Amino acid sequence: xxSIFSQIITVVMMNIRSLPRRFWMSLAATLAIAVVVAxxxxxxxxxxxxxxxxxxAGTEDTAIITRSGSKSELNSVLSNDVVNIITTAPGIAxxxxxxxxxxxxxxxxxxxxxxxxxxxxxxxMRGISQTGFDLRKNVKITEGRxxxxxxxxxxxxxxxxxxxxxxxxxxxxxxxxTTWTVVGxxxxxxxxxxxxxxxxxxxxxxxxxxxxxxxxxxxxxxxPGNIDGLLKAVEDDPRLMLDIQTEADFFxxxxxxxxxxxxxxxxxxxxxxxxALAGALNTMYISVTxxxxxxxxxxAIGFSNIxxxxxxxxxxxxxxxxxxxxxxxxxxxxxxxxxxxxxxxNFTQVAFTFEMSSDLLMNGIILALIIGLVGGFFPAWRxxxxxxVLAFRGGA
Amino acid sequence: xxxxxxxxxxxxxxxxxxxKEKITIFNDLNMSISEGDFLAIMGPSGSGKTTLLNLxxxxxxxxxxxxxxxxxxxxxxSESQLAKWRANNIGFIFQFYxxxxxxxxxxxxxxxxxxxxxxxxxxKKNVAAAMxxxxxxxxxxxxxxxxxxxxxxxxxxxxxxVSDPKLILCDEPTGDLDRKTADEILSMLxxxxxxxxxxxxxxxxxxxxxxxxxxxLHLDKxxxxxxxxxx
Ligand SMILES: Nc1ncnc2c1ncn2[C@@H]1O[C@H](COP(=O)(O)OP(=O)(O)O)[C@@H](O)[C@H]1O
Ligand SMILES: [Mg+2]
Numbered sequence: 001x002x003s004i005f006s007q008i009i010t011v012v013m014m015n016i017r018s019l020p021r022r023f024w025m026s027l028a029a030t031l032a033i034a035v036v037v038a039x040x041x042x043x044x045x046x047x048x049x050x051x052x053x054x055x056x057a058g059t060e061d062t063a064i065i066t067r068s069g070s071k072s073e074l075n076s077v078l079s080n081d082v083v084n085i086i087t088t089a090p091g092i093a094x095x096x097x098x099x100x101x102x103x104x105x106x107x108x109x110x111x112x113x114x115x116x117x118x119x120x121x122x123x124x125m126r127g128i129s130q131t132g133f134d135l136r137k138n139v140k141i142t143e144g145r146x147x148x149x150x151x152x153x154x155x156x157x158x159x160x161x162x163x164x165x166x167x168x169x170x171x172x173x174x175x176x177x178t179t180w181t182v183v184g185x186x187x188x189x190x191x192x193x194x195x196x197x198x199x200x201x202x203x204x205x206x207x208x209x210x211x212x213x214x215x216x217x218x219x220x221x222x223x224p225g226n227i228d229g230l231l232k233a234v235e236d237d238p239r240l241m242l243d244i245q246t247e248a249d250f251f252x253x254x255x256x257x258x259x260x261x262x263x264x265x266x267x268x269x270x271x272x273x274x275x276a277l278a279g280a281l282n283t284m285y286i287s288v289t290x291x292x293x294x295x296x297x298x299x300a301i302g303f304s305n306i307x308x309x310x311x312x313x314x315x316x317x318x319x320x321x322x323x324x325x326x327x328x329x330x331x332x333x334x335x336x337x338x339x340x341x342x343x344x345x346n347f348t349q350v351a352f353t354f355e356m357s358s359d360l361l362m363n364g365i366i367l368a369l370i371i372g373l374v375g376g377f378f379p380a381w382r383x384x385x386x387x388x389v390l391a392f393r394g395g396a
Numbered sequence: 397x398x399x400x401x402x403x404x405x406x407x408x409x410x411x412x413x414x415x416k417e418k419i420t421i422f423n424d425l426n427m428s429i430s431e432g433d434f435l436a437i438m439g440p441s442g443s444g445k446t447t448l449l450n451l452x453x454x455x456x457x458x459x460x461x462x463x464x465x466x467x468x469x470x471x472x473x474s475e476s477q478l479a480k481w482r483a484n485n486i487g488f489i490f491q492f493y494x495x496x497x498x499x500x501x502x503x504x505x506x507x508x509x510x511x512x513x514x515x516x517x518x519x520k521k522n523v524a525a526a527m528x529x530x531x532x533x534x535x536x537x538x539x540x541x542x543x544x545x546x547x548x549x550x551x552x553x554x555x556x557x558v559s560d561p562k563l564i565l566c567d568e569p570t571g572d573l574d575r576k577t578a579d580e581i582l583s584m585l586x587x588x589x590x591x592x593x594x595x596x597x598x599x600x601x602x603x604x605x606x607x608x609x610x611x612x613l614h615l616d617k618x619x620x621x622x623x624x625x626x627x
Pocket of ligand 1: 419
């Protein structure tokens with residue numbers, strides 16, 4: 001029936017043209033939907049960016065060894081003996097002198113002054129060696145030079161320098177009683193390591209009174225992703241109470257700490273959606289009441305009730321789509337690329353960037369359309385069932 | 397000009413229930429309307445004129461009895477069948493014009509044609525002819541909200557006739573107009589009846605309606621009190 005189609009189009013166009021009569025109310029309903037969508041997208045883009053930052057740090061080429069059950073680098077402790085035993089396990093790549101390639105590292109927390117808020121927050125400081133430096137993906141010194149072993153020198157990650165004051169090249173910074181000189185700035189292509197300070201592991205051991213102990217060991221795998229040899233060694237030796245994961249898996253797990261954030265985002269958005277839905281329902285019921293006589297007149301002329309139904313439903317969908325687009329654009333303009341940092345799980349401050357994607361934006365539009373669909377359905381149903389005799393009721 | 401039987405109402409009754417109360421408007425109403433008739437239905441307010449017009453127009457259903465139109469029964473049609481039947485056979489004219497304020501005059505007039513198979517070009521032609529007939533060719537693009545009551549009612553008449561229905565049903569078409577304008581509208585209806593053979597049923601308070609109609613029926617307490625033919 002082409003007639004039904006042209007009827008629907010006519011009624012929709014008439015409803016859209018009558019929107020100025022209900023301008024403020026329709027605008028309010030549209031903006032309520034926009035806010036819901038913007039909130040949802042903020043959460044989603046935040047967790048998306050966080051996940052990407054962490055996943056970007058990890059590689060399948062290395063395995064990370066922590067004390068069993070420690071879950072994070074910060075909570076792990078490994079004695080020198082354990083480090084010596086585990087690094088002889090099979091599956092670790094060897095250098096030209098047939099020595100295993102590994103990096104025993106320390107991981108401590110120091111204070112930094114955040115530029116945006118001027119408050120003290122934790123930043124991670126990593127004790128590392130040249131080998132440890134080389135094990136990182138995409139790592140390079142962008143300014144200055146590498147620290148010299150045995151000296152109180154640090155190199156700062158690019159986002160540390162961006163987000164915290166006092167880490168300019170050549171600056172001296174004080175952590176507790178020790179003073180350090182910033183001799184270099186490094187980048188790792190935007191991954192989580194850029195939110196760290198790096199110094200010589202041996203110097204850190206003495207300055208932070210760690211004796212001979214370390215916290216984690218990273219080993220270069222002879223075959224990427226294959227940690228069987230290491231797992232077998234742990235299984236066979238009761239002295240080794242260790243967790244072994246590829247670095248990629250390790251960071252992925254850390255990234256999931258923000259999975260709760262996504263859930264929270266959805267819950268908050270759905271609760272707010274109920275508010276927006278109430279607004280949409282109210283607006284559309286008023287729209288139907290206002291158009292009662294027009295709807296009945298069209299019905300008297302011979303227009304079908306299907307056209308009254310879809311005319312109203314589409315009006316609602318148009319308003320909600322508009323809200324969805326406004327919310328999406330707002331979220332995109334204000335959130336995408338916004339850099340922030342968060343206390344991620346047991347992690348310390350990790351700088352990351354809100355990252356929108358077309359998938360996320362679709363989520364926002366779909367949520368808006370669902371609100372519009374439900375908010376329009378019941379009023380549309382009423383419109384379809386209006387008695388035609390209303391056309392003859394007086395009162396212009 | 398009066399031809400065969402167009403309407404036949406057989407034992408029609410209509411009642412409303414308001415809460416527990418049952419209000420009977422008609423009880424066993426019988427009447428017929430011939431093709432080419434111009435019937436004015438008069439009567440005091442609340443006598444059931446609009447209700448009768450609603451029944452004739454198929455926008456409301458009787459509680460009992462049968463309504464026949466062109467030798468087929470229409471009171472038992474479904475909602476969507478009735479909508480199609482109205483589109484094919486009836487043009488409505490309302491007291492308050494019932495134009496769509498967001499559409500200009502010609503778009504309003506075009507509305508019934510959207511239910512037909514006519515092409516946009518044919519629709520345009522028919523709309524122009526209807527606008528010409530009501531003398532509003534020069535106002536085709538005007539918004540109806542900027543028109544006088546008389547002009548709006550003429551747009552409504554154009555809308556009622558544009559799809560060339562047999563029958564025009566009017567509810568107090570001059571109820572909102574001054575005397576002079578009312579007479580213009582009534583003459584126009586008379587012209588439609590005389591020159592174009594439209595059957596017209598008009599519900600009205602207007603005493604001068606009798607000067608234009610072929611037949612006047614007085615409705616009182618749900619019954620017809622037939623009076624003499626005028627003119
Ligand atoms: N939908 C309805 N429900 C209840 N009563 C109605 C309804 N429609 C009309 N009536 C009653 O029927 C009577 C006749 O109404 P109506 O046909 O509008 O009279 P008229 O057009 O002659 O003034 C009135 O008393 C009115 O209150
Ligand atoms: Mg009436």
